Amino acid sequence: MQESLYKRMFKLVIKHWPFLLLSTLAALVYVALNSASIWLTASLINNILIDFQQLLADHSQMVEQGTLTLNEKLKFWTNGLILRDTPQETLKVLCLTIMVVFLTKNVFLYLKNISMTVVQYHLITEMRNRLYEHFNSLSLSYFNQNKSGELTSIMINDVSNLRRALGTSFHQIIVEPINLLAFIFLLFIISWKLALLSLxxxxxxxxxxxxxxxxxxxxxxxxxxxxxxxxxxxxxxxxxxxxxxxxxxxxxxxxxxxxxxxxxxxxx
Structure with missing residues (x-):
């Protein structure tokens, strides 16, 4: 019974695959930018706490090393993006980069949510239409055995709850696992020992x-x-x-x- 229910739900949802695809792609970009924003925020703290000349020396040393770990490569690419001639210019570029990343991240988050909302409202409209059509095809004995208020609640409240559940499920199934994997990946880049401890x-x-x-x-x-x-x-x-x-x-x-x-x- 449950399998047939899931199949019916899948058939209803899959008809709106363009919006689902758009929402999924927007979610993936959001996760990538969210991870980047965390890394850049850490870089901001690092730039404030560490002496600027030491930062330049570390960057020059990375250039001379040639072979770098993944953590060092990310630091090298980040420093290459933000480092300027003075600490003030470097901080200005870093803050501007963080602002752009956060703004772009939230644009894609909005795009993900609005695409999913379109799917949700298409779904509840079709379900309510089908329910109403089904109710009108039932015999009088069914309405004698069931209360009209309960049937109204199914059409209004239960279908609305299903809409919210669809949005929550999509976020938990698609976005959260990828977000978690991205955070774990960052943890292992920073320190694999601390990452294992946190797991x-x-x-x-x-x-x-x-x-x-x-x-x-x-x-x-x-x-x-x-x-x-x-x-x-x-x-x-x-x-x-x-x-x-x-x-x-x-x-x-x-x-x-x-x-x-x-x-x-x-x-x-």
Whole structure:
């Protein structure tokens, strides 16, 4: 059942592959620029703390060495980009470079988000249309067995939650793993010993995230059921407001609604 559900979702999403491709490419560029911004920020701190003449001497020594480690190569390329005749000029070029990288990084982040948002809204529009068409094809016995408020909640709230889940899933599946790999790569370039030490906490963090994630999923299901109950009370009360007024049931309906909202508040 789950596999067929995933297949159906894939068929709905893949139709918008140009926006998905654009979002993926923008995400990759964002990750690359994000890593570059971290490296340049470290270079800024390094330039402030280290004597400028020592910085020039180190750069000249790298030129004479010929064979360099990856860390030294990155430092050499960075220094070649930013080093000028005076410390003030070097700092000015470095700050300008960092500003351009951060600005470009956020442009690609916006491009990734806006492309994914287009896919999300196309998806929820099509799903709501299909749901509405499906509801209209069902027999009267189905509507006798199910509350109209719950069906309304499925069309409005559950589909909206699916849209948010799609955006979050894309970010977690595509962006975060690449971001993590880029950070680990930078750590190993700087110091492989410290990188190995930092990797020790990954299994602990992974287990903690797994436990919390399961708890959140269970709570999300209960929350969706509570929202459906609240929506059902609103729908029933408003559609039968003349009956409620005729039998002076206003206080009863208000207390029933308050009870549902209190339970929802305690749940979240």
């Amino acid at each position: 020790i906490i990954l299994p602990i963090a992974g287990f903690t995230i797994l436990v919390i994630g399961r708890s959140i999923r269970r709570k999300s299901k209960r929350t969706a059921a509570m929202i459906a109950g609240i929506t059902n009370i609103i729908t029933e009360t408003l559609s039968s407001i003349r009956v409620v007024k005729a039998f002076a049931m206003e206080e009863y309906e208000v207390q029933r609604f308050f009870k549902e909202t209190r339970q929802y508040f305690q749940l979240i």
